[in-house]
Amino acid sequence: MDGLKTYEVRTYGCQMNVHDSERLSGLLEGAGYVRAAEGSDGDADVVVFNTCAVRENADNKLYGNLGRLAPMKTKRPGMQIAVGGCLAQKDRDTIVERAPWVDVVFGTHNIGKLPVLLERARIQEEAQIEIAESLEAFPSTLPTRRESAYAAWVSISVGCNNTCTFCIVPALRGKEKDRRTGDILAEIEALVAEGVSEITLLGQNVNAYGSDIGDREAFSKLLRACGRIEGLERVRFTSPHPRDFTDDVIAAMAETPNVMPQLHMPMQSGSDTILKAMRRSYRQERFLGIIEKVRAAMPDAAISTDIIVGFPGETEEDFEQTMHAVREARFANAFTFQYSKRPGTPAAEMEGQIPKEVVQERYMRLSALQEEISWGENKKQVGRTLEIMVAEGEGRKDGATHRLSGRAPDNRLVHFTKPDEDVRPGDVVTVEITYAAPHHLLAEGTPVAVRRTRSGDAWEKRNAAEAAKPAGVMLGLPGIGAPAPGSSDRPRSASTASGRSTYPGTQRG
Helix, strand or coil: CCEEEEEEEECCHHHHHHHHHHHHHHHHCCCCCCEEECCCCCCCCCEEEEEEECCCCCHHHEEEEEEEEHHHHCCCCCCCCEEHHHHHHCCCCHHHHHCCCCCCCCCCCHHHHHHHHHHHHHHHCCCCCEEECCCCCCHHHHEEEEEEEEEEEEEEEEEECCCCCCCHHHHHHHHEEEECHHHHHCCCCCHHHHCCCCEECCCCCCCHHCCCCCCHHHHHHHHHHHHHCCCCEEEEEECCCCHHHHHHHHHHHHHCCCCCCEEEECCCCCCHHHHHHCCCCHHHHHHHHHHHHHHCCCCEEEEEEEEEEEECCCHHCCCCHHHHHHHHHCCCEEEEEEEECCCCHHHHHHHCCCCCHHHHHHHHHHHHHHHHHHHHHHHHCCCEEEEEEEEECCCHHHHHHHHEEECCCCEEEEEEEEECCCCCCCCEEEECEEEEEECCEEEEECCCCCEEHHHHHHHHHHHHHCCCCCCCCCCCCCCCCCCCCCCCCCCCEEECCCCCCCCCCCCCC
């Protein structure tokens, strides 16, 4: 173990940040670092914070975490701390001022420079601040250390051309830049060859793909092309925008067998007045019309959404329009957020900021309604026979209940009785649903069938390789940036579909 340097990456925010952190891990491992043991809590040679600027008080949380590392760094000669991501892009000039023990600050456009910046900081013995104003390398072209052997993110675009008044992401991620279709498909084929059987296409506004090259049907063509990749069993995507959700995309979803019957599409509000104030380019009728078309083409589709409660100027009538839209849409789940000011966004300066107690009361009403709807929608699954892809880390109580957990095609979380034969993450188990709760389903009988897969083989091979490594370099999973309990903008998920493949960005999309 002598001479091996360890690293830890702490991730906050949306799927883009999770994907970027996989790249940061790959870059560090390519530079000779090994991941610190799980639970090391800053006891590493390099600690990287991949930040989010969307959460309320994101800067306070960052500086609090940096402050806790300061004495550790004093006691550990050679330890380095790096800060990247959206908050670094936004507050480039103040991070080192407020936390002078930080060694590297880098932005969303130049994550590939991290190893070089760390080495430069070590040699020059001074902080390195490098924030690129435009993308230097598409994240998916960088080395990676993926967190799953059976499922993977595949980025198809970065940036966003929308100007929603509550969102700062376009200012930090830049204008939309699309990746070449051939490069996307080549990456997916390479992943499938490694054993991956589920991919999630990722973009800040994923279904606007093609706007960079002037092809409005590029996204539906990409979905259909994914359907022709042998061995790719499940395709998902997140997060689309209603403005760009066209009929050809619905047709591609319905007609491509490996594109899953699942859709996460942020509504944000059901009030036309508030949607206009948010600069969302659709209205309630248009949104519900899309939902109706999706259900007509895919009756079993599970549809989820994001909703902001208490946007500036929201009246009780506006809120009732949101409640009406939720009743009409019957979402499988909704990630609901209490509006809070985001520095640098137009909404933060708007008149009509809603008192917190009013926002909280509306939030609780909406959450109760969605909980009821989620439970009702889940009850419709009882008696159905579903193919479940076995997941890793989805069932917190699996050890005590002697169950396993996984995801249905529509991404609902299912806990099922452990079969007699060995089952691995990535394998597929066919079960009959016997019970529904608002946030999950149960299959309490003996599984109907078990199908061992290449993904399960890949998981087993990877696990064996990691177990063979010397103690101290076992690879742990980074956090995915869920807000701390009690956080005022913590999303409440009244759903079963809030796991790996659909965790939405906070107040965006």
